[in-house]
Amino acid sequence: xxxxxPNDRPHIAWLYRQLPDWRSRxxxxxxxxxxxxxxxxxxxxxxxxxxTSILFAALASLLIGGGIILLFAYNWENISRPLRALLSIAPxxxxxxxxxxxxxxxxxxxxxxxxxxxxxxxALAAAIALxxxxxxxxxxxxxxxLTVSLLSLPTIHLFxxxxxxxxxxxxxxxxxxxxxxxxxxxxxxxxxxxxxxxxLVIPLLLRHLKTGSFHASRxxxxxxxxAAAIAMPVQGMEEWGFLSAYALTASAIVATRALDDKNALIxxxxxxxxxxxxxxxxxxxxxxxxxxxxxxxxxxxxxTTVLLSALVAGNIALWTLLNVRRKPLIAQSWAxxxxxxxxxxxxxxxxxxxxxxxALANLAGLAxxxxxxxxxxxxxxxxxxxxxxxxxxxxxxxRFLDSDMSLVLRGCGLIAIGIAxxxxxxxxxxxxxxxxxx
Amino acid sequence: MKRxxxxxxxxxxxAAVTWMIASREIVLATGQEVKFVTSPVDPAxxxxxxxxxxxxxxxxxxxxxxxxxxxxxxxxxLSVDNDGYATITALLADPPADAPYITITRWxxxxxxxxxxxxxxETANDVPQTYHYALTLPFDRYYMNEKAxxxxxxxxxxxLANRTQTAADPKGNYLAVCVRNGKAVARQLYIDGQPVxxxxxxKSQAETAD
Numbered sequence: 001x002x003x004x005x006p007n008d009r010p011h012i013a014w015l016y017r018q019l020p021d022w023r024s025r026x027x028x029x030x031x032x033x034x035x036x037x038x039x040x041x042x043x044x045x046x047x048x049x050x051x052t053s054i055l056f057a058a059l060a061s062l063l064i065g066g067g068i069i070l071l072f073a074y075n076w077e078n079i080s081r082p083l084r085a086l087l088s089i090a091p092x093x094x095x096x097x098x099x100x101x102x103x104x105x106x107x108x109x110x111x112x113x114x115x116x117x118x119x120x121x122x123a124l125a126a127a128i129a130l131x132x133x134x135x136x137x138x139x140x141x142x143x144x145x146l147t148v149s150l151l152s153l154p155t156i157h158l159f160x161x162x163x164x165x166x167x168x169x170x171x172x173x174x175x176x177x178x179x180x181x182x183x184x185x186x187x188x189x190x191x192x193x194x195x196x197x198x199x200l201v202i203p204l205l206l207r208h209l210k211t212g213s214f215h216a217s218r219x220x221x222x223x224x225x226x227a228a229a230i231a232m233p234v235q236g237m238e239e240w241g242f243l244s245a246y247a248l249t250a251s252a253i254v255a256t257r258a259l260d261d262k263n264a265l266i267x268x269x270x271x272x273x274x275x276x277x278x279x280x281x282x283x284x285x286x287x288x289x290x291x292x293x294x295x296x297x298x299x300x301x302x303x304t305t306v307l308l309s310a311l312v313a314g315n316i317a318l319w320t321l322l323n324v325r326r327k328p329l330i331a332q333s334w335a336x337x338x339x340x341x342x343x344x345x346x347x348x349x350x351x352x353x354x355x356x357x358x359a360l361a362n363l364a365g366l367a368x369x370x371x372x373x374x375x376x377x378x379x380x381x382x383x384x385x386x387x388x389x390x391x392x393x394x395x396x397x398x399r400f401l402d403s404d405m406s407l408v409l410r411g412c413g414l415i416a417i418g419i420a421x422x423x424x425x426x427x428x429x430x431x432x433x434x435x436x437x438x
Numbered sequence: 439m440k441r442x443x444x445x446x447x448x449x450x451x452x453a454a455v456t457w458m459i460a461s462r463e464i465v466l467a468t469g470q471e472v473k474f475v476t477s478p479v480d481p482a483x484x485x486x487x488x489x490x491x492x493x494x495x496x497x498x499x500x501x502x503x504x505x506x507x508x509x510x511x512x513x514x515x516l517s518v519d520n521d522g523y524a525t526i527t528a529l530l531a532d533p534p535a536d537a538p539y540i541t542i543t544r545w546x547x548x549x550x551x552x553x554x555x556x557x558x559x560e561t562a563n564d565v566p567q568t569y570h571y572a573l574t575l576p577f578d579r580y581y582m583n584e585k586a587x588x589x590x591x592x593x594x595x596x597x598l599a600n601r602t603q604t605a606a607d608p609k610g611n612y613l614a615v616c617v618r619n620g621k622a623v624a625r626q627l628y629i630d631g632q633p634v635x636x637x638x639x640x641k642s643q644a645e646t647a648d
């Protein structure tokens with residue numbers, strides 16, 4: 001199979017479904033069809049069937065485990081304490097037996113591996129919870145989740161289970177929020193532990209990439225990004241810290257998608273969300289007050305600096321690749337927002353007045369909007385044109401909100417922006433249609 | 439190779455769960471049993487989910503002198519009376535040699551320092567203070583069957599109300615705890631001197647007979 005073509009099962013499956021029809025209609029010759037089949041390799045099993053069977057396997061594990069526990073629970077009080085403790089472990093032992101069977105007889109079956117891995121994590125969580133109930137152990141959701149998550153890691157990697165990894169990511173995110181002390185100072189290791197736990201899933205991601213499990217890679221990477229984004233507010237960063245982190249992360253997502261949109265590791269929806277996020281960040285940056293809050297102290301500063309440095313390094317590498325591979329200007333522009341944010345902040349950190357940096361931020365936003373419109377128009381993509389109009393319109397709208405104008409003037413201004421938006425849309429789409437027709 | 443991996447996972451996970459069980463069974467089997475008198479909880483909802491939320495009179499300690507170190511885990515030294523009821527008489531940084539104790543990891547301290555008008559800067563340190571310690575004891579709940587929980591809730595509230603109204607022996611409501619080397623495991627909740635499960639069974643039988 002030619003490795004430079006998209007490794008995308010749904011598209012290949014679609015193509016193969018069209019071939020007989022095209023051949024019958026004379027669009028393709030038999031030789032051409034054979035050449036295409038040779039190019040794209042054997043017909044892939046439909047993803048949705050595979051994913052459905054995996055989901056059903058995981059669900060079956062949960063249901064069977066839950067049913068067994070409920071059977072025990074019916075007569076729980078009449079069972080002696082030591083026997084209760086042993087019964088708590090029973091589902092866990094069952095998952096080891098199922099795991100042994102899977103590794104010896106069903107090693108290539110993703111369904112079995114996912115089912116066993118998810119079942120093992122659920123059985124482990126149930127065992128710890130039941131033992132806690134049996135011995136009236138004081139509850140602490142954070143400790144429980146951390147314990148289960150850490151003990152799940154070997155299972156995730158042994159069975160290479162994406163489902164189990166997703167459970168793990170949910171666990172560590174909830175753990176971080178539960179363990180965060182909103183009233184007292186947390187130390188550096190409290191913040192660092194989350195990033196370390198997140199990084200422990202990377203070997204599985206790399207494994208999926210190496211074996212060509214593209215769908216699993218996408219899902220896992222998306223989940224990791226979501227986990228980082230949700231945990232960020234409790235990671236001890238001041239406002240500027242996680243504003244910068246979000247900007248850099250979103251820029252990295254946009255850049256990664258742009259670098260390899262055929263074999264895209266980033267789901268289109270995720271890239272779209274990243275664009276929306278960058279737009280929202282641009283709006284925040286257009287306000288003077290945003291640039292005033294930038295005080296990092298002590299251990300928080302060190303942790304924030306380490307994280308932002310890593311993100312900056314990654315962004316520089318990605319943006320350089322975009323440039324070297326001569327990717328479209330629009331992609332380079334959006335991918336540069338994170339770096340531009342940090343650069344502007346560092347350049348004006350010592351300047352007391354925020355007027356200059358705010359003005360620069362607004363100009364940069366307007367320039368980005370204009371670039372997006374122009375690039376979209378040239379590429380014949382009305383969606384991009386509208387995106388650029390939204391950026392410009394959004395920044396102007398914020399200025400209206402920010403100013404001391406009267407309500408009447410603000411209202412008139414907004415109406416004018418809206419009319420300009422519609423007219424620009426109509427004019428440009430007519431021009432594009434004319435150019436396409438000619 | 440993968441089978442060895444599975445074996446290691448089984449050993450790791452079972453070791454963790456087994457340790458949880460074994461460490462508490464040892465305390466229950468060989469530890470000293472003491473009683474902690476329960477104090478009233480929010481009458482609107484003493485039960486959360488399927489367990490009884492408990493608070494204890496012993497969890498609040500007052501002293502004219504500062505008993506505890508500056509911070510960190512402390513050892514709450516227990517004094518047990520002839521009836522087996524425990525109170526906390528000292529808070530130490532290190533375990534005591536001869537007395538039963540419980541390791542407390544979460545606690546906080548406040549103090550009253552009333553300064554009369556005639557006190558000057560030089561004599562401020564001589565002003566007597568009262569230290570208050572709020573300790574989070576490592577047994578704040580008692581799990582029950584979810585069908586029995588609502589009945590136990592009613593019985594628990596009635597027992598606490600009786601305590602206030604009739605000044606009955608307040609020590610009829612307590613939690614039996616086994617203590618060993620700083621570790622404590624809750625064994626049984628008593629209401630009106632009876633194990634809560636037995637009390638509910640007797641009550642249910644009495645209601646059926648009526």
